[in-house]
Amino acid sequence: MQVNEFKPKIVAFCCNWCSYAGADLAGSNRLSYPADVKIIRVPCSCRVNPMFILRAFQRGADGVIICGCHPGDCHYTSGNYYTRRRMALLFSMLDYLGIEKDRMRLEWVSAAEGAKFATTMNEFTEKIISLGENKRLEDLRCKK
């Protein structure tokens, strides 16, 4: 029963040009995804410092997803390529630290892919629910 009541905290970083617009499209098409997902708007996925992700985990987020333009479609030409490399490193670091790397995901969603945005968020939330609460990285000192 407890599993059903688990409401994960999910932070989604969306780039302003593709994925945030994709999320808007999901909204205007009334494509539902869990309320656990909260979006932070960034100009480009390359603005997402791996530090932000670790900070989210430290503060008790159960999952973090980064969405950017498809490779080749970046509004700033090459931003999402940087993101891809940086996140590859972060993935292997999470692995090394022994943290479930499924708690983090990188996904390309274009401005026209409202449906993809909603399905991605549904799948990711399901995955996080199956992984359960983030206990390994949460810093209990942050909880007052």
Next chain:
Amino acid sequence: MQRIGVFVCWCGSNIAATVDVEAVSQALAKEPGVVHSANYQYMCSQAGQDLIRAAIKEHKLTGIVVCSCSPRMHEMTFRKTAESAGINPYMVEIANIREQCSWIHKDILTGTEKAIVLGRTAIAKVNLNAPLTAGESPVTKRALVIGGGIAGIQTALDIADAGFEVDIVEKNPTIGGKMAQLDKTFPTLDCAACILTPKMVDVAQHEKIRIFSYSEVAAVKGFVGNFDVTIKKKARYVREDVCTGCGLCTEKCPVKKVPNEFNLGMDTRRAIYIPFAQAVPKVATIDADYCNMLKNGKCGVCSKVCTAKAIDYEQKDTLIEEKYGAIVVATGFNPISMEKFDEYAYSQSKDVVTSLEFERIMNAAGPTQGKLVRPSDGKHPHTLVFVQCVGSRCANCAEKGKEYCSKICCMYTAKHAMLTRDKYPDTDVYVFYIDVRTPGKNFDEFYRRAAEEYGVHYVKGMVGKVMPEGDKLMVRASDLIANKQINIAADMVILAAAIEPDKSARSIATMLTASMDTNDFFTEAHPKLRPVESPTAGIFLSGACQGPKDIPETVAQAGAAAAKVIGLLAKDKLKGNPCVASSNELMCNGCSSCERVCPYGAISYVDKEFRGPNRTVLVRRVAQVNPAVCQGCGACTVACPSGAMDLKGFATKQIMAEVDAICK
């Protein structure tokens, strides 16, 4: 400490139906820094904006959070409101509680809870906002139009008539595009050439327009108002400034068997050619793939017959650098390839043609001089079958065709059927359709005339198979209304092939960093309110590159794009985006990491003097961002190992605060 005002919008019932707006504004009133919280039916309305302005004055607010629709919708509106009440426009943050909350959640408890978190996140950010001022940059008062079809022609003419210089880049040897290949145009049956070619001449003669024909865009740099474009002018081996277009070379060239692309390969041209009689510029072009002189140095006939001495076998591709303030994409469309639709026997029989090929057959300047004959044996066909939606509306066959409706096929098929019956009353004409879609002025009347006055047999149902048998084409189809299968022995089958964006569109979109949808059509900035602008500032869309369109719609959109370009070029200075990177000189160690990732070359280094220990002076190399060039992507902020680089408006501290607010 900021003094923040929170304004929760109901958006009529769009938000209020699934979010308890009163509860949200009460909960957010307790957040740190908030001194005022209100909710109202329509915040974006005049009354709503007045309410914000009054609150700013009354409570001496320094920052504002509006919980409403997407910032992509009304961020500018509320920034202007704030500015008019005397606070910096960048002290405004939007919590998107419509697209990201009320519209996707059905339960009022969930919706309200999430709206509070989103509001809290925006408040956390505004607490760390700082006033920003946008820099200004000059505007190059010249526009580039990519594509010289009817869309590009109309846009160029409209911009040029307003007094601005325009360059057209066309990849083919002549402008004119698809419309130049058409015979008649629906629903008036105007001759396409008669209405297009005068416009082509206007373009050629306009003192403000330059045509780069047989050219492609090779590279684009810069940003709105200041694009640096490299145009590759392909070698045509004929000097454009000297060639008179007499056409003597195209008659004497000994290489005769080159498929003529203007007639879709249904006849042949020479290796040196002028695509059609009314070509603009009317200059010959040598096809290097076929020319004997260029291939093995033996021939030179064209050079001998040319009295103007225009032939130049040594010509090379040249790169031209130009500056533009705005770029219009008018790359147009193409019919899809029929190779995956073998059930219609397109590859097996010459008498199965696409509608564009049929258009050339019916055209007086086409391969048959306008006489309707079968391509296989030159005989007059008696039974013609038109198949609609070949590759369009393929919801279950996306690997073969397109999911969307190509929009123009119903009308041009009605036109073809009508013209066939009009010229050759002895023919039997069948049209197989899923639906006949005729939304447009005088369109339905046109279709009904084809069916009722001209006796075209419209059959609801799709063709399953076309089988060549002897000199006939056996068409097996279903008639959904009579609920039976029918077989027709046809002489010709005409396929209304779906249309798709031109293949060059993808690489052009990448160069322009303009976004595209899954079908490679360019995306507009807003589907309803900004239909001719790309989300990338300074890039405008004209014609079928944005979606299937007929000629009247294309011309209307071309004019609209031109109006937007004129509006941009009429400005002397453009306000830039103040959300740019900046480096903290005290922390920077001059490592060049930021410079290496910057896609715009906005970062440079200077030697600066700093105070060292014991009254010494240290000279250190530090990064400096050029705010006029920086576009604010933030790549450098993450690359910086010392944390010296930050992005205004999306500062590390602000994003951290947002993360914390969500995870609280």
